């Protein structure tokens with residue numbers, strides 16, 4: 001099964017959940033700035049997009065999952081929020097330079113090999129506005145799922161779907177075109193399991 005196929009129907013039956021804690025913590029760092037536009041990469045059914053839009057941001061949400069974007073579009077209609085939900089592949093995004101004040105990616109940039117990951121991060125540095133902020137959270141090499149399933153690349157394993165586990169050093173390396181404000185390890189319960197993550201905040205100078 002392809003990765004796109006795996007995610008295609010993933011959001012069909014799920015009840016929409018509350019915004020992720022990472023979204024709330026990210027928002028606390030942007031709420032006092034005069035930011036207007038936010039790109040939510042790999043938004044799923046848009047739980048965090050809905051939160052950011054309800055706080056007044058003009059949100060663009062990207063995901064290649066048919067069920068995720070369909071559900072988000074239904075919720076946008078229902079709630080009358082300002083969200084542009086686009087069903088597309090993160091690898092294919094093509095916004096003009098300096099398009100967004102904020103780029104947000106919650107567990108959506110840890111699916112690609114090193115070459116593609118580098119390309120995506122470099123593209124993000126182009127489309128973020130000067131003085132904008134980028135918030136990224138990925139599974140860490142210290143996560144319990146690391147090493148489980150079929151090894152498909154360096155720090156990459158396929159168990160159900162592919163995950164590319166990040167170290168702090170790797171996150172820093174990928175953010176080479178940003179000014180790094182913070183990279184840190186976090187842990188929390190995710191889908192009922194204690195999980196380990198790398199979180200990063202960067203800006204463009």
Ligand SMILES: C[S@@+](CC[C@H](N)C(=O)[O-])C[C@H]1O[C@@H](n2cnc3c(N)ncnc32)[C@H](O)[C@@H]1O
Pocket residue numbers: 003007020041042043044045046047048062063064065068088089090091105106107108111
């Ligand atoms: C773990 S979920 C996170 C969803 C959402 N950010 C959240 O936290 O609720 C990962 C999401 O990334 C999306 N995704 C994975 N690879 C993608 C790709 N190449 N292009 C677009 N979306 C992708 C999946 O469809 C899925 O919705």
